[in-house]
Amino acid sequence: MTYQISSIKAFTDNYIWALHNNTHALVVDPGDAKPVVAFLKAHQLTLDCILITHHHFDHTGGIAALTAAFPKAKVYGPNNPTITGINYTLQDSDTLHIKAFDITFTILATPGHTLDHIVYVHEDFLFCGDTLFSGGCGRMFEGTPDVFHTSLQKLAALPSRTKVYCTHEYTQANLAFALSVDGTNSELNRYSKWVNAQRQQNKITLPSTIGKEREINPFLRCHSNAIRKTIFENYSENSALTTQIGTFAKLRELKDNF
Template identity: 45%
Template sequence: MLKVTPIPAFNDNYIWLVSDNQSHHFVVDPGDADAVIAHLKQQQIALTGILITHHHFDHTGGIEKLQKHFNQALLVYGPDNENITGLTHPISSKIKQIELPLTRKPVEILHLPGHTLGHIAYQIESHLFCGDTLFNAGCGRLFEGTPEQMLASLNRIAALDDNTLLYPAHEYTLANLKFALTVEPDNQNLHKYHQDALQLRAQNRPTLPTMLGQQKAINPFLRSDSPSIWQHTASHFQQPIQDGQTCFTLLRQWKDNF
């Protein structure tokens, strides 16, 4: 049975520590090595490896220091088509599965261009570590990819089992919910979820992980076929919307300037 623990870093990052029942421990997107080392010392555990979703420095900045701290013994996985220094196991776009000592089952690799062109996610049993592609009630900015690529990537995630637990890399939930309520104010599931999230954050507790089925009910970027979202987006931009792709593209523009 896997155990997943958030290690807070910077202002709003989560570095996810994934552990098995034995002695294997991986961190996902360790931008801050010091935060990881402090947590590992407190728990008296040693790191086995690192999983990287994409090249941004707040996700990769701790690789070198962690590798040095553990005598260059760490397994470091990440996309091979991004500028990431320190990978020991580069993952090409052709690779769909990898083996990790965390689990006997193959780890599924989802290739999710959009936020960056080489962005990947790791599905370890029922846990999906999705980096900056899908957030709680939101999605990543399009720094390199196109709206078409990002929507296709989100649809790949949406095709997974509704009970999949999602582990984004940032605590952006309240800001995302404010936008979601603007574009779909008549969504009662969204209003209820907003109250729950407010309570969690008031207690300084993470709003993550979140279940995929829940996100399908409240995340506007997974709901670009919703007639209500079409209506509010069309009204905001003063233009007709006739398909989900157009709606998604405009939603992302709206959020960028929200």
């Protein structure tokens, strides 16, 4: 069945993803209902379902208004009772079939940014919330370095062609940090130039792909000797770099203060 994925801008840098055909739509992490309703009206679409990745309000704030406007819309998300409005809970390794589009998602638990975080994996793309960004990853609000690193490795293992639909336009800032720790990476430098050109024209930088992220994202490159060498030389840090988890923890610390 034919469908397309469109971005709906929200707040200052959020993207609410809408997967839709000529009549139906699903939306991912609707923090704000107003731009979603406007998009649905403009395209004459009925909201079939809502997919939630985690509990933060900028991803859940629009649930109530959207389900009031579209009472038949189903709301899927993690098993977290603090999220109001979810009526179908999902956990690691579940499958979710969306009849309106004849597509199936595999659910992966990806704790780290939050402990309840899940992502929706299709054979060609994934909706990954705030776990993985282009050139970066989410802040570690609730997880620990080993847990978050394991979650990211799950995503890094997906096929290279997998399109990455994350929920923030953080790419340019992420790449500025990536260059500070992986500046000799030729693909990162090339990609950064493209991203800067896109943003100068106020154009979106997403989706990325898993293959691209494995090449340019320092949080997926904790095995890189070049990154470890740069951290050691610039931050006098050695003991933490003996493992990939230690490297991830140091990268996350550095990014938080970049």
